[in-house]
């Protein structure tokens with residue numbers, strides 16, 4: 001019986017630290033590179049990357065993301081609900097600017113981006129300022 005309790009306690013500890021670890025993961029630049037950037041690349045950069053700054057927003061660089069768009073900041077680190085970028089993905093009102101304009105990302109992709117914003121919207125430093 002004592003062994004069972006010890007096992008349960010260990011399980012509990014590993015579940016808790018597993019949960020904390022998951023949050024830590026999202027705060028690493030690696031999470032952006034492996035999980036977030038591919039979503040942006042496939043769905044956003046053709047209008048908000050490289051030479052294209054639709055809505056005055058360039059999302060491909062840390063500097064561009066920090067600058068935001070013509071309406072100001074698009075990401076409030078730690079607060080997905082107040083981030084214009086996340087609200088656009090959820091097709092919430094306002095901003096009346098659903099993104100991408102003609103489709104909606106999968107719930108899973110939206111959840112990944114929300115998790116990233118919640119953990120601080122951490123991006124790797126730009127190697128060449130202003131370029132990707």
Ligand code: HEC
Pocket residue numbers: 040043044045046047048054055056057068069070071072074084085088089097099100101105
């Ligand atoms: C086909 C081109 C296109 C694609 C793809 C696209 N956008 Fe946009 N985006 C625009 C245009 C155009 C605007 C300006 C709309 C306006 O102000 O009426 C805009 C504006 C925005 C804004 C608001 C900027 C501001 O300050 O008002 C955000 C945030 C945004 N886009 C995020 C995204 C994200 C995230 C994706 C990918 C999931 C994405 N967009 C994909 C064309 C695009």
